[in-house]
Amino acid sequence: MMREVSIIGIGQTPVGEHWETDLRSLGIGAIRAAMEDGGIKQVDALYIGSAYGATVSSQSQIGPLIADYAGLRGVESFTIEAGDASGGAALRTGYLAVASGAVDTAVVLGVEKSTDTVGADRIAARSVSLDADYESVHGATLPALAALLMRRYMFEYGVELSAFENFSINAHANGAKNPNAMYHNLLKPGGFARAPMIADPVTLFDGAPDADGAAAVILTSREGAGNFPVKPVHIIASAAATDTLTLHDRGDLLDFEAVRLSVDKSLAQAGISRTDLDLFELHDAFTIISTLTLESAGFAVRGEGWRAAADQEISLTATLPLSTFGGLKSRGNPVGATGVYQAVEAALQLRGEAGGNQVPDAHTAMIQNMGGLGSTVITHILKS
Amino acid sequence: MMREVSIIGIGQTPVGEHWETDLRSLGIGAIRAAMEDGGIKQVDALYIGSAYGATVSSQSQIGPLIADYAGLRGVESFTIEAGDASGGAALRTGYLAVASGAVDTAVVLGVEKSTDTVGADRIAARSVSLDADYESVHGATLPALAALLMRRYMFEYGVELSAFENFSINAHANGAKNPNAMYHNLLKPGGFARAPMIADPVTLFDGAPDADGAAAVILTSREGAGNFPVKPVHIIASAAATDTLTLHDRGDLLDFEAVRLSVDKSLAQAGISRTDLDLFELHDAFTIISTLTLESAGFAVRGEGWRAAADQEISLTATLPLSTFGGLKSRGNPVGATGVYQAVEAALQLRGEAGGNQVPDAHTAMIQNMGGLGSTVITHILKS
Numbered sequence: 001m002m003r004e005v006s007i008i009g010i011g012q013t014p015v016g017e018h019w020e021t022d023l024r025s026l027g028i029g030a031i032r033a034a035m036e037d038g039g040i041k042q043v044d045a046l047y048i049g050s051a052y053g054a055t056v057s058s059q060s061q062i063g064p065l066i067a068d069y070a071g072l073r074g075v076e077s078f079t080i081e082a083g084d085a086s087g088g089a090a091l092r093t094g095y096l097a098v099a100s101g102a103v104d105t106a107v108v109l110g111v112e113k114s115t116d117t118v119g120a121d122r123i124a125a126r127s128v129s130l131d132a133d134y135e136s137v138h139g140a141t142l143p144a145l146a147a148l149l150m151r152r153y154m155f156e157y158g159v160e161l162s163a164f165e166n167f168s169i170n171a172h173a174n175g176a177k178n179p180n181a182m183y184h185n186l187l188k189p190g191g192f193a194r195a196p197m198i199a200d201p202v203t204l205f206d207g208a209p210d211a212d213g214a215a216a217v218i219l220t221s222r223e224g225a226g227n228f229p230v231k232p233v234h235i236i237a238s239a240a241a242t243d244t245l246t247l248h249d250r251g252d253l254l255d256f257e258a259v260r261l262s263v264d265k266s267l268a269q270a271g272i273s274r275t276d277l278d279l280f281e282l283h284d285a286f287t288i289i290s291t292l293t294l295e296s297a298g299f300a301v302r303g304e305g306w307r308a309a310a311d312q313e314i315s316l317t318a319t320l321p322l323s324t325f326g327g328l329k330s331r332g333n334p335v336g337a338t339g340v341y342q343a344v345e346a347a348l349q350l351r352g353e354a355g356g357n358q359v360p361d362a363h364t365a366m367i368q369n370m371g372g373l374g375s376t377v378i379t380h381i382l383k384s
Numbered sequence: 385m386m387r388e389v390s391i392i393g394i395g396q397t398p399v400g401e402h403w404e405t406d407l408r409s410l411g412i413g414a415i416r417a418a419m420e421d422g423g424i425k426q427v428d429a430l431y432i433g434s435a436y437g438a439t440v441s442s443q444s445q446i447g448p449l450i451a452d453y454a455g456l457r458g459v460e461s462f463t464i465e466a467g468d469a470s471g472g473a474a475l476r477t478g479y480l481a482v483a484s485g486a487v488d489t490a491v492v493l494g495v496e497k498s499t500d501t502v503g504a505d506r507i508a509a510r511s512v513s514l515d516a517d518y519e520s521v522h523g524a525t526l527p528a529l530a531a532l533l534m535r536r537y538m539f540e541y542g543v544e545l546s547a548f549e550n551f552s553i554n555a556h557a558n559g560a561k562n563p564n565a566m567y568h569n570l571l572k573p574g575g576f577a578r579a580p581m582i583a584d585p586v587t588l589f590d591g592a593p594d595a596d597g598a599a600a601v602i603l604t605s606r607e608g609a610g611n612f613p614v615k616p617v618h619i620i621a622s623a624a625a626t627d628t629l630t631l632h633d634r635g636d637l638l639d640f641e642a643v644r645l646s647v648d649k650s651l652a653q654a655g656i657s658r659t660d661l662d663l664f665e666l667h668d669a670f671t672i673i674s675t676l677t678l679e680s681a682g683f684a685v686r687g688e689g690w691r692a693a694a695d696q697e698i699s700l701t702a703t704l705p706l707s708t709f710g711g712l713k714s715r716g717n718p719v720g721a722t723g724v725y726q727a728v729e730a731a732l733q734l735r736g737e738a739g740g741n742q743v744p745d746a747h748t749a750m751i752q753n754m755g756g757l758g759s760t761v762i763t764h765i766l767k768s
Contacts, residue, residue, distance in 0.1 A: 002485040022517065045624075054439050054465075058508070059516040061467035064626035064642075064759040068633065074645055076624035078473040078760065081438075082462035083445035089462040093477055100484035101386040102622070124442070132443040133406065238486070240429075240460035242448035249452065261458055375448040376462065
């Protein structure tokens with residue numbers, strides 16, 4: 001019988017371009033905030049999700065580095081990497097550690113400095129999560145590959161570019177109320193047609209910005225959670241799956257197989273159905289990812305994932321609110337930290353502490369972190 | 385009650401400079417060998433220890449990449465990084481996953497291409513596991529810092545350079561019989577005095593070579609291990625600890641605090657004492673690490689760790705054999721793969737399949753993987 005696992009402390013730093021702050025300081029800030037939130041003085045382990053330490057910051061082995069500076073010298077610590085899904089994979093690792101009984105209390109930290117590079121260096125740093133021998137060597141980038149998917153989708157289903165833009169409008173509407181979001185501006189209908197083009201048809205208002213940031217959650221066993229002051233949020237499912245790293249190896253470009261696998265596993269674990277979910281923090285790095293995710297996860301039929309946004313079914317008061325604190329698009333995408341931001345935001349919702357971003361009567365939340373274009377997908381379900 | 389975990393398949397590729405082979409191919413080779421060894425067709429998860437994917441191979445997110453090419457498309461997979469301790473951390477992650485009950489059968493792979501760089505690039509790649517802001521920025525390297533420790537040790541205890549050389553002589557005597565070892569030459573007494581100097585007093589015959597390689601173990605629950613054809617090797621302890629990343633932050637340079645913490649935890653978990661161990665695969669990247677490890681782990685009193693080697697107490701037939709397949713020094717140090725090679729070698733010993741490297745009556749083995757100079761230490765105890 002597995003131990004159940006709960007979140008008993010959360011912390012985050014504002015997302016943005018933190019030129020003045022280094023990797024360790026960002027990490028310490030989020031850990032301290034989470035320990036303060038949970039009234040916790042010491043933990044047994046620190047699991048870190050980070051994707052660009054070695055490349056952008058010339059710093060690997062950040063486990064002992066951040067443990068030491070956060071006042072946790074000596075604790076078990078190492079880093080988990082899965083491209084943009086690093087944070088979700090770290091959460092999964094912390095979950096496994098506590099569920100096993102080997103670790104009683106763990107901090108899961110997501111931390112990233114991704115903006116300390118410019119031009120070609122940034123593109124190179126970002127492209128290491130694609131296939132080095134068959135994709136990035138030819139100049140492929142994440143936005144370029146997302147554009148291929150989007151173009152194919154528009155062709156297959158006869159969908160116009162404007163059909164996707166409500167994903168971004170919704171994200172910015174929510175992000176504008178989130179003090180930790182990178183962007184607080186609102187987007188207006190018609191924006192995609194006027195926005196600078198990044199990789200046709202992906203525009204500046206479509207793709208999420210790379211960012212710096214750190215977020216942390218503290219985990220303990222559910223039976224032990226009552227000993228801590230904060231209302232616990234329970235992790236009732238944790239499921240990871242992979243697909244091919246490259247797009248060209250897939251039989252069906254418009255199907256995120258790993259999304260389906262991990263969502264199905266997570267729902268089975270939790271013993272709930274899709275209609276039981278009160279919100280879904282999905283990996284909205286591009287609106288085509290949101291669209292294909294809703295379809296592959298079974299929230300929409302094929303070719304109609306965009307309708308959820310177009311029909312305004314994703315706002316805070318809708319049936320399935322998405323990106324409730326702004327998502328990757330407006331909160332920002334601090335890469336290896338993003339999956340932990342999702343956990344922090346879902347916990348705020350389930351604790352009823354989301355302020356202006358609160359989803360009414362939120363009791364059950366799905367969070368999903370993705371590496372590449374559906375190559376690594378890690379899904380958790382949280383419940384208050 | 386935690387599930388106990390067993391190793392039911394092992395595989396390794398020869399260690400060396402594999403200019404002709406890429407990261408994915410190395411990884412696939414070891415996974416296939418382990419699955420063939422164990423007669424296993426499918427697993428639930430793939431956890432990968434690797435330190436230099438993003439830097440040396442411009443490839444991160446290798447979980448889905450290697451899973452796909454190894455015929456495991458879809459399974460849970462991500463990478464674990466802890467500098468040179470990445471392999472041990474991956475083994476720890478696989479152990480936690482199976483112990484939790486969330487995963488029934490997992491492959492733990494260590495894979496590294498570390499030699500596809502030359503000159504300053506290689507030094508830079510190697511130095512990212514030191515503190516970027518306080519060590520590597522000043523030109524510090526692992527050999528240079530090991531040299532500082534060794535010089536201090538020689539000064540404090542009045543020990544001559546030649547006192548350490550039997551660690552290397554023993555490693556090469558064992559490695560010469562290991563078909564997967566990088567070096568098969570024997571070292572002779574007096575070698576340290578004649579060897580080219582790397583970083584005074586660390587010589588070429590003292591430090592372990594960076595290398596390429598991959599090793600894999602397959603884990604399942606102990607109660608399920610009987611359903612597989614291979615004699616299982618049980619993981620009776622798994623313990624990780626950290627120390628400061630930098631040497632200059634330590635109160636006592638000649639004490640590996642994380643070695644003591646993880647060894648003490650592992651012995652307590654296993655419910656055994658040091659004298660129950662039949663062999664110890666330690667992280668012999670430098671002879672000063674072997675020396676300080678034996679002292680900090682409680683196998684020798686302070687200032688006398690070198691005596692174990694000098695008195696020939698570390699050979700295959702001695703009380704506590706070290707580096708039984710050549711260790712990092714002679715088998716080679718494929719960085720993020722090293723910790724998994726240690727597990728494969730210990731399993732061979734405990735299965736009685738070590739051939740010319742066999743330790744007589746080997747039933748209990750400790751393996752220890754280290755990141756930096758004692759910054760991350762991960763210890764496992766295996767039992768047949």
